[in-house]
Structures are given as C-alpha cells and as structure tokens.
Amino acid sequence: MKYVDEFRAPELIGKAGEEIRRLADSKRHYRIMEVCGGHTHAIYRFGLKDLLPENVELIHGPGCPVCVLPMGRIDDGLSLTAKPEFIFAAFGDMMRVPGTHGSPLEYKARGMDVRIVYSPADALKLARLNPKKHVVFFAIGFETTAPSTALTIIRAKSEGLTNFSVFCNHVTIIPAIRAILDSPDMRLDGFVGPGHVSTVIGCRPYEWIAQEEGKPVVVSGFEPLDILQSIVMLLGQLRNGESKVENQYKRVVPWEGNRAALRAMAEVFELRPYFEWRGLGFISQSALKIRSAYGEWDSEQRFTVPGVRVTDPKAAQCGEVLKGVLKPSQCKLFGRECTPEQPVGALMVSSEGSCAAHYNYSQHKPVTIASAAAV
C-alpha cells in the first residue's frame, strides 16, 4: 500500500540500522522512551530492537490508553449500564479489559447489552436506532481520539438526541510525560514522540521537554523506517549536544496540529483537576471532562456514578512496567498467571500494551505450564 510499503523497504532498514550504530557512542548507554503504545507495538512486531546496538535501549512509555485506565473506571462504566434500558458501547480493545467483576465481554455473556463500535459515530447511530434505550459510549483515548468524541457530542446536541451520553475517560499526553520525567527512578535521554496524538496537538506542546528538561523529542511515524529514522535523529541531536523538537512524521503531522480538531475539543471538554492513571497515580490536569453546556450528554453529570477505586492486584507490577522501571518479562506474573488469553493487568490486554507486545512477538517467552506440557 502507498505510504506503507516504501517505509518497510528492507535495504533502507539495513542502512538506517547501520547509521544508528555509527551515531551511537559505544561509551554511552542511551535510554530512549517511545511514548506511544502504537510505537511499542510496531517495535515488537517488526523486531526493531534486534537492529539496535546493545547500548541503545528503548523504554516503553505510558501511551496506551487502555493500559493506563484504572480498574475502578471500568467498574463505574459497567455499573452505569447494568439495567436493561441501557446499551454499553465501546471500542473492541476495551472488551477484554478486566473489571472487578469481569470484563465487558463477560458482562455481555451474563446478559448486558454490550456493543463493540468502531467509531463514536457508530455509538450515536446505535442511539438513533434504539430510541427506547440509552446508549453510554465508554470513551477512551488520548488527543487522537478525543476530537472524534467531541464532534460526536456536538452532533448529538445539534440533533437533540438525548438517549446518548459519553462516559468520558479521555486523557492528555503532556502531563503523563511530565509525571514520568518527575519520577526519581527514571533516567531518559530522549523521546520518540507520539505521531497520531501530534496530528491533533502539533509539535509545540513538546518544546518544554527540549528547552526545560534538555531532552530531544522526535515526533515519529509508525512504520519501521519512521521509527529507525527517529532514533537516528535523536542520536544525531545527542551527539551534537542538542535538544530540540523535530518532526520526522511531516507527511502526516503539521507542526501546528489540527485546528478544527482542537476547536471541537475546546468546545466540549475542559480539564479535570486531577485523574487517576494506572501505574502513575493521580496526575493533576491530565484528563478531560465534558463541559456543563454539554452536561446532558455526559454520563457522569446525568447519572450517579459510584466512583469506585480498586487497588491493582499486588503481585502484578504494571506500574513499574508502565514507567519503564521493569521490563515486561521481569514482572512475576508475566507469561504465567498473566497472558493475553487471561490478562491480570491491562498492559497484557491491549495490543498496544508492552506486556502483550512482548508476549506476542518476543522470541524469549518464559516457559509456561501449558507450553511445557505441549513439549
């Protein structure tokens, strides 16, 4: 496919790998964080780690929306729709995320009306088609997804469609990066910046990372050559003692972002004073809530939400993995109690989660009882 195949060309990938080895100073150890879960998935899927010298280490960041959502929010969303007059609508990757009493799919098996939607607009369509029911759209995602939710809410209001509301879990990426940089056990040399979030917010919001924290940021695409070229650009900056924001993904990301998308977000959302992130704790001004002007389309303003807080299973070390302190395979549960089939932690659920990506694509799977029995 155009814009895909050419960015997977093996001879250019080999060349980019050589350039990385040339630029990396053998006396230094580089720790580069890819913020976005889409990058984490691509890095494992294409085996990019194997192309990097040992002293260039990729740390997986917090940019997987399913992974950072606390279990209490899933419980809250599911408890809202536990009556027959409700429909629970969510993206497919939410369906197997465990809540305290099961995942949305397990609730569906017990009789709840649970629907998988591809787009928030599909959830709105469900509301049009089911006028006697109330559709709650379980909204999740960073700035990539938030504008689509915002535009859907604007449309619901302009249509006067009141049997639709959004349980909003949208989060913003910048406060999460700040929390990671403030974390005392974290030492990073630079960031592969999120590509799709940046189509919306542009590249300026990262400038403080370069200017105040002295860390280079390269906003990157998702094909193997995009990611490798971004690492080349980061190593080039580090070699020259520079720290600036560069845009590797110019073919998709405008420096100023998408103004229509930002306007839709500003119209519908405001910042929450604080929001809980799985693994990172409470982060101030890190999430979006629906403005009171659109309160009728906000599940939390319209209905009573229990506000459940659930502590993660103690043995699961999702927090440490999420912050990059531990590698997925260093968690005690990895590949044993916690697998993509039976996930304990959210990092094992989403394909963008570093544990699921490591489990699915790494050649160094730990021996499980099932695989040992098969041998």
Add this chain to the structure above:
Amino acid sequence: MDALNAQLAVVDVVGVRRKVDLGLLAEESVVPGDWVLIHVGFAMSKISETDAADQMQTLMILGESAAAMEEVQGYGLENEVSANEEPGPLS
C-alpha cells in the same frame, strides 16, 4: 454531506470501501484522490505527498555523505575534495 450534517466520504482502505467522517478536516480542502489518516472513523490528517517524497529522499542518502567524508579523510585526501565535488555514494 448527508442529511444529518456529517461530512462523509467513501475511502478505499486496503481494498475495503469505508465511510469516513471528514468533520475534523474542516480547515483542509479534501478532494477525491487525496490520502488521509483515519482514526476511529474520522479523517484526522491529509497525507502530504511532497513530505513523504522528501523523507524517502533523506532515507536513501542516510549516512552516505558522512560515511563518504570519513572514507575520504581516512585516505588523507580531504584537501582534494573541492567544494563543487559531491562525495559519491559508497557501495
């Protein structure tokens, strides 16, 4: 535009025709034949053919000028490279 004011376009996604919402590209002029980045049913960004070609060009010559200079310097011939001479690719 359809009756419900959603700006819908039909997009070929790897051979599958899908309806995609253009509402978030209100400030761009999108015409049939353009390539767009789609996320959750909405077009988020128009893909720039020029920038894609520029990037491919950068990737093709990645490291070549630097490697060529190193090679030339390694032979102690740096004084013989004039400003007009492009260091050629090594193969």
